[in-house]
Amino acid sequence: xxxxxxxxxxxGSPGQSVTISCTETSSDVGGYNYVSWYQQHxxxxxxxxxxxxxxxxxxxxxxxxxxxxxxxxxxxxSGLQAEDEADYYCCSYAGTYAxxxxxxxxxxxx
Amino acid sequence: xxxLQESGPGLVKPSxxxxxxxxVSGGSLSTxxxxxxxxxxxxxxxLEWIGYIYYTGSTxxxxxxxxxxxxxxxxxxxxxxxxxxxxxxxxxxxxxxxxCAVGATWYFDFxxxxxxxxxxx
Numbered sequence: 001x002x003x004x005x006x007x008x009x010x011x012g013s014p015g016q017s018v019t020i021s022c023t024e025t026s027s028d029v030g031g032y033n034y035v036s037w038y039q040q041h042x043x044x045x046x047x048x049x050x051x052x053x054x055x056x057x058x059x060x061x062x063x064x065x066x067x068x069x070x071x072x073x074x075x076x077x078s079g080l081q082a083e084d085e086a087d088y089y090c091c092s093y094a095g096t097y098a099x100x101x102x103x104x105x106x107x108x109x110x
Numbered sequence: 111x112x113x114l115q116e117s118g119p120g121l122v123k124p125s126x127x128x129x130x131x132x133x134v135s136g137g138s139l140s141t142x143x144x145x146x147x148x149x150x151x152x153x154x155x156x157l158e159w160i161g162y163i164y165y166t167g168s169t170x171x172x173x174x175x176x177x178x179x180x181x182x183x184x185x186x187x188x189x190x191x192x193x194x195x196x197x198x199x200x201x202x203x204x205x206x207x208x209x210c211a212v213g214a215t216w217y218f219d220f221x222x223x224x225x226x227x228x229x230x231x
Contacts, residue, residue, distance in 0.1 A: 051217035
């Protein structure tokens with residue numbers, strides 16, 4: 001059972017914004033700001049979209065943004081596009097050099 | 111651009127040892143700013159961090175796998191490897207190798223394409 005809880009699915013229409021939440025459910029994880037988000041298309045490897053809660057790697061559109069409030073991190077995708085349809089995973093440093101992933105959220109672009 | 115490529119058997123019998131190798135190209139595994147990681151994805155899609163290794167040989171493992179997992183590095187070949195012993199059907203997954211940036215910031219920035227390993231007799 002993951003220590004990071006994500007909604008199983010979210011959806012939105014092209015041009016709209018969607019937010020995916022990632023809630024820390026274990027005290028082992030809590031408090032670290034090394035939260036990253038990954039996009040995964042079917043049959044492909046995960047791709048880094050956000051790191052350190054809010055930072056965007058070079059090449060990732062600025063439509064993708066990250067935030068954190070309390071024990072919940074969020075990924076917001078604005079101006080939804082068809083190619084954004086994918087699975088999204090949050091990931092957090094859990095201390096003692098260990099890592100934990102969320103269960104994943106399927107984003108459907110209607 | 112760094113590239114990672116997993117290799118190894120796609121079918122392993124129960125109770126045997128799963129062995130995979132990750133070959134790194136486009137950069138040196140000996141660069142001190144990274145840990146070299148194994149991550150798996152179950153058929154139901156969840157991701158699980160298995161462990162990682164520094165080029166010096168220091169290793170860190172998921173506590174749930176301690177005792178069954180070993181990661182090693184061969185800097186001369188720019189490769190690192192995963193051994194997972196006493197496998198069961200529950201170890202069936204796609205196995206990814208990935209680079210973990212460390213220091214002031216931590217994240218998995220480059221991933222291999224993944225390799226499916228099925229545990230079955």
